[in-house]
Amino acid sequence: MTLYADLHVTRDAFRLDLELTVEPGEVVALLGPNGAGKSTAIRAIAGLLPITEGRIRLGDDLWDAPPRVFRSADRRPIGVVFQDYLLFDHLSALENVAFGLRARGTHKRTARAEAARWLETVGLSEYARTRPRSLSGGQAQRVALVRALATSPDLLLLDEPLAALDASTTLHVRAELGQHLKRYNGRTLLVTHDPLDAMVLADRLVIVEDGQIVQEGAPTEIARRPRTEYVAQLVGLNLYRGTADSNIVALDGGGTVTIASPSQGAVCVAFPPSAVSLYPERPTGTPRNTWPMQVAGVEQHAHTVRVRLTPHNAPAPATLLADITTAAVADLHLAPGQLLHATLKATEIQTYPA
Amino acid sequence: MRGRRERVQGRLPLVLLLPALLGLAFLLVPLAGLLAQAPWATLPSRLFSADVGQALRLSLLCASAATVICLLLGVPLAWLLARAELPGRGLIRALVTVPLVLPPVVGGVALLLVLGRRGLIGERLDLWFGFSLPFTTAAVIVAEAFVAMPFLVISVEGALRAADPRYEEAAATLGAGRWLTFRRVTLPSIAPGIVAGAVLCWARALGEFGATITFAGNLPGRTTTMPLAVYLALETDPDVAVVLSVVLLAVSVVVLACLRERWISGLR
Numbered sequence: 220m221t222l223y224a225d226l227h228v229t230r231d232a233f234r235l236d237l238e239l240t241v242e243p244g245e246v247v248a249l250l251g252p253n254g255a256g257k258s259t260a261i262r263a264i265a266g267l268l269p270i271t272e273g274r275i276r277l278g279d280d281l282w283d284a285p286p287r288v289f290r291s292a293d294r295r296p297i298g299v300v301f302q303d304y305l306l307f308d309h310l311s312a313l314e315n316v317a318f319g320l321r322a323r324g325t326h327k328r329t330a331r332a333e334a335a336r337w338l339e340t341v342g343l344s345e346y347a348r349t350r351p352r353s354l355s356g357g358q359a360q361r362v363a364l365v366r367a368l369a370t371s372p373d374l375l376l377l378d379e380p381l382a383a384l385d386a387s388t389t390l391h392v393r394a395e396l397g398q399h400l401k402r403y404n405g406r407t408l409l410v411t412h413d414p415l416d417a418m419v420l421a422d423r424l425v426i427v428e429d430g431q432i433v434q435e436g437a438p439t440e441i442a443r444r445p446r447t448e449y450v451a452q453l454v455g456l457n458l459y460r461g462t463a464d465s466n467i468v469a470l471d472g473g474g475t476v477t478i479a480s481p482s483q484g485a486v487c488v489a490f491p492p493s494a495v496s497l498y499p500e501r502p503t504g505t506p507r508n509t510w511p512m513q514v515a516g517v518e519q520h521a522h523t524v525r526v527r528l529t530p531h532n533a534p535a536p537a538t539l540l541a542d543i544t545t546a547a548v549a550d551l552h553l554a555p556g557q558l559l560h561a562t563l564k565a566t567e568i569q570t571y572p573a
Numbered sequence: 574m575r576g577r578r579e580r581v582q583g584r585l586p587l588v589l590l591l592p593a594l595l596g597l598a599f600l601l602v603p604l605a606g607l608l609a610q611a612p613w614a615t616l617p618s619r620l621f622s623a624d625v626g627q628a629l630r631l632s633l634l635c636a637s638a639a640t641v642i643c644l645l646l647g648v649p650l651a652w653l654l655a656r657a658e659l660p661g662r663g664l665i666r667a668l669v670t671v672p673l674v675l676p677p678v679v680g681g682v683a684l685l686l687v688l689g690r691r692g693l694i695g696e697r698l699d700l701w702f703g704f705s706l707p708f709t710t711a712a713v714i715v716a717e718a719f720v721a722m723p724f725l726v727i728s729v730e731g732a733l734r735a736a737d738p739r740y741e742e743a744a745a746t747l748g749a750g751r752w753l754t755f756r757r758v759t760l761p762s763i764a765p766g767i768v769a770g771a772v773l774c775w776a777r778a779l780g781e782f783g784a785t786i787t788f789a790g791n792l793p794g795r796t797t798t799m800p801l802a803v804y805l806a807l808e809t810d811p812d813v814a815v816v817l818s819v820v821l822l823a824v825s826v827v828v829l830a831c832l833r834e835r836w837i838s839g840l841r
Contacts, residue, residue, distance in 0.1 A: 265746055266745075266746075267742050267745070267746070291745065292742070292745035292746050293744075293745045293746075293747075293748050293749055293750050293754075294748075295746075297746055298746070298747075299743070299746040301739070301743060305737075305739055305740055305742075305743040307740065307743075307744075307757075307758060307761075308762075309761040309762065309764075318744070318747050318749070318757070319747035319748055319749075322744070322747050322748040322749035322750075322753055323747075323748040366747070367746075367747075370747065370748060376746075
């Protein structure tokens with residue numbers, strides 16, 4: 220049974236239109252900037268917000284089809300992990316996990332035994348009697364996860380499940396979450412603004428901007444071939460649109476790029492900032508993609524320095540990002556406003572139909 | 574830093590300081606006088622004398638019963654005001670708080686007009702069940718509940734508004750219906766507000782005088798609660814009045830102590 224959601228929600232000036240499916244065993248990530256409508260989508264699917272138009276169904280089971288059908292959250296076979304977990308503070312960790320089972324009619328003793336087993340799967344047996352406020356962020360996240368999973372839901376919804384954690388624990392908790400999601404054979408819909416979460420955890424990404432889907436596909440596909448500025452930024456690529464004529468692409472924003480494999484018509488051109496080299500003088504030799512540029516900003520990344528460049532008195536790609544080594548920064552005496560020549564290797568460019 | 578603040582505070586203008594101290598004295602001297610005048614030597618024996626004991630028992634019983642009624646009706650009412658999408662909610666909230674500012678004696682008259690033997694509802698009660706409410710112990714409870722309920726409603730509504738409704742959503746996603754969610758999630762999260770409201774409500778009911786004497790009269794053993802007994806005793810045996818007053822004062826202080834977290838620190 221596939222989860223099928225055709226969501227249309229209108230609220231004040233905001234409009235969300237998105238259609239998505241989640242297959243059994245599949246993890247789909249809804250990725251987008253804040254305010255893109257991701258939370259609205261997850262609330263609609265959970266039954267916390269009725270949709271204005273469209274339908275939500277699991278197999279043939281209708282959950283929401285305005286104006287006639289609306290099944291409230293407590294009658295949908297779902298589990299939700301909220302961004303700040305929303306664990307009940309007046310209940311122990313064990314009682315929190317048992318809550319869903321109790322609410323769905325399981326006998327108290329059975330529910331508690333079941334909950335204890337779930338806590339064991341995330342290594343929190345010794346915290347069964349602990350109140351949520353005494354748990355660490357990572358522990359609370361795991362309790363929230365098993366609380367959602369304990370009722371064996373057909374659909375697991377995760378709303379920014381790692382956003383409330385500090386950087387040092389995120390890595391570990393993310394890997395662990397991935398393990399649990401692999402073991403879970405229902406459908407998982409994950410909402411996040413962090414591309415790393417999405418790339419690591421999801422089988423398929425759905426990218427949402429301003430309430431609309433802008434791109435959809437496997438993480439590797441999206442990482443290599445972004446379609447919008449936002450996605451390019453997420454995956455750290457330079458992205459331009461243009462019109463190809465054989466080996467030359469005329470960019471929409473001005474300038475041309477020479478590509479290695481010939482193409483025709485409207486295309487996207489993407490390349491990593493590491494494919495760009497910077498020289499104080501115009502280099503002599505092979506690279507045909509050479510532009511005079513001006514330094515607009517310099518940013519330290521982990522082991523490289525990212526330089527933001529803008530065209531200088533000649534047609535060139537608008538806002539070009541280049542990653543160079545710290546040694547190169549010293550050689551070039553980089554400073555904002557400085558004039559440089561940027562070159563790009565044609566073989567490192569991805570060209571695909573726009 | 575602290576020394577500087579103390580200097581600033583030390584420079585209070587005399588124009589304000591004098592009336593402030595006078596106000597403090599005005600509030601405290603009568604209470605101190607009451608304690609000073611109390612016949613401490615004979616207090617225990619008087620406290621357990623038949624009349625006082627009877628009034629005390631009746632007061633505790635009625636105030637507690639009134640509080641239970643207020644809880645049963647007031648908590649759902651507070652929930653309605655805080656959570657339901659009611660048309661004219663502001664007006665309803667204002668109406669709920671009317672008994673708070675209404676002179677209690679007016680409340681008593683109103684109750685008499687509705688529930689009295691000739692009253693709108695009282696007439697039916699008398700006709701159908703042969704039951705007359707006024708001038709019974711039940712009438713005391715009704716009068717006290719009428720006057721005290723707004724205290725509970727306001728306190729609980731405030732707690733409900735402060736509680737995060739997303740916990741209720743979390744409960745819903747776990748399969749809990751509205752009633753289960755209310756019992757297992759909402760109620761525990763507003764428990765401190767309910768306790769504070771109930772204590773306040775109970776204290777108000779215990780001290781109720783105007784509505785009680787109007788609606789329930791002053792029948793020793795049946796409707797004579799502590800405040801009524803104090804008033805009655807002033808005519809005949811002032812020492813008893815003082816003893817009863819000391820008891821009521823003690824109860825007030827205990828209530829204040831119970832609520833100090835919520836009220837005194839809240840007002841700071």
